[in-house]
Amino acid sequence: MNGRERFLAALAGEPADTLPIVPVVDGFYAPKVIGRDNDECFLDGDCMAAALTAARERYGYDGILAEMGLGDPPSVLGCPVEVQGNDVPLVVETLVDGPGDLEKIGTPDPWAGGKMEPVQKVVEAAAGRHAVLGSVRSPFEYAATVRGLAGFMTDFYRDPDFVHRLIRAMLPATVVTAQALAQAGVDAVVIKDSFASSSVISPDHYREFAFPYEVEAIAELGGEVPVILHICRNSGPILAQMAQTGADALEVDSLVDLAAAREAVGPGITLKGNIDAVAVLEKGTVADVEAAVRRAAAAADGRFILSSGDSIPRETPDENLAALVEYGRKYGS
């Protein structure tokens, strides 16, 4: 089996020769591999595609997360995004301050300005040998981004109706971007809904504001491409609900116990995770990585993809990422 076959088998609940390994190596880490700063690759699709491909070549894992850089809808919709050096890209000005601004939100064209090119290049370079995953954000997360997190969440109590209208207005951004990624040839789309985590909002607010739109977005995709729903930090209290969204897999972070997660979601859905990207991969030793991988592999069943629970930081030592793959192969066989 090659990496792509291994990944697709785990996604479909079919037997694979060994545990697939698809860490979240994205625009935070990959540029380092080709000696470039993160902002250079964020602003230049060729740089990003080269970095993501080179990182996979170096470590030999089974799938690439193809980062879109400036193709991400808030930029496409006109939200000014600033990125400096190796900082996290930051939306510096919000697009929406109140209900009067809802009309500013259109449906983004993910193909405009060649912004899907990095993804297409990664797909071409992979040539079916390993998996390529695209990534979009959920309507809830896009809404928080164009509104600003503080204003968005203050409105949960002040104006919940506006919150719903705003999230609904962002639904097409998630759907059309995921569809474009599918057309570009990715094997799966990760829908990121990090702000819906129980480390950020209550499970009740998840059910009210995030879950319904995850369901709608996935339903609108209609099985065109497999979906992995990513909610980092603590998603324990909402896992059972996440399993009802129609996603093919759930990406869980290190705060979630894998055995408990399986019990919560049942046997019919794949889990992806859950090595701690910061405490273990960035700050830990090779021995820490080995121990974490061994624990994850022991808890894994047929429907599991070994991964970091979240984006791998740029400062992660090379030997730790190499150890993730080495011990993933050792304990996953």
Added chain:
Amino acid sequence: MEKTLAEFQQSIIDGDSERTEALAREIAGDGAVAAEDVFASLSAAMEEVGSRYETGEYFIPEMLRSADAVERAMAILEPYLFEQRHDQSGVVVIGTVKGDIHNIGKNIIVAALRAAGYEVHDLGVNVSTAKFIDKVRETGADLLLLSAFTTSTKPALMDILETLEAEGLREGVKVVSGGASHSQELASEVGVDGFAADVKGTLAVCRELLGG
């Protein structure tokens, strides 16, 4: 009024902005409450909100709801608290350092400092080193207060200190860092003149550094 102040505190914890505003009007109208008791009440409320977040009872939206109540209360109370200010000269530049967007604690401190008679220049949140330096130079500030809620802002704090030194401004200004995650250890590492974790501590350290 003691009862009103207790209710005021509880309304902030509950994030009931309307009730908080009504009680703030009552406090301002009555005129018998000392400014320091009002600030103690605001701080205690936000401390309780923070502790409910720590224990998982509250999440980010509930914290923001309480912060909103504090902001509305301050809009009503500031003129009243300002009337009680003591004459105390001192020019303060304050802001939350780059990479940090927390403003609840800083806003309470701004109000407390103004009420205590300082001339306060508030630069807001996510403030760059250049902005801090320009404002210190422009105002001839006696004190520079750097609010940093998260420990990840240490490089930003160090950058400000180094730039003050390089620009020849360091000797003329006392620098205080503050925020819930601050410790003496962090303050020593960064090289500030003082640090404080809450409103009361900030006022005390400002008084001490200016020899008041």
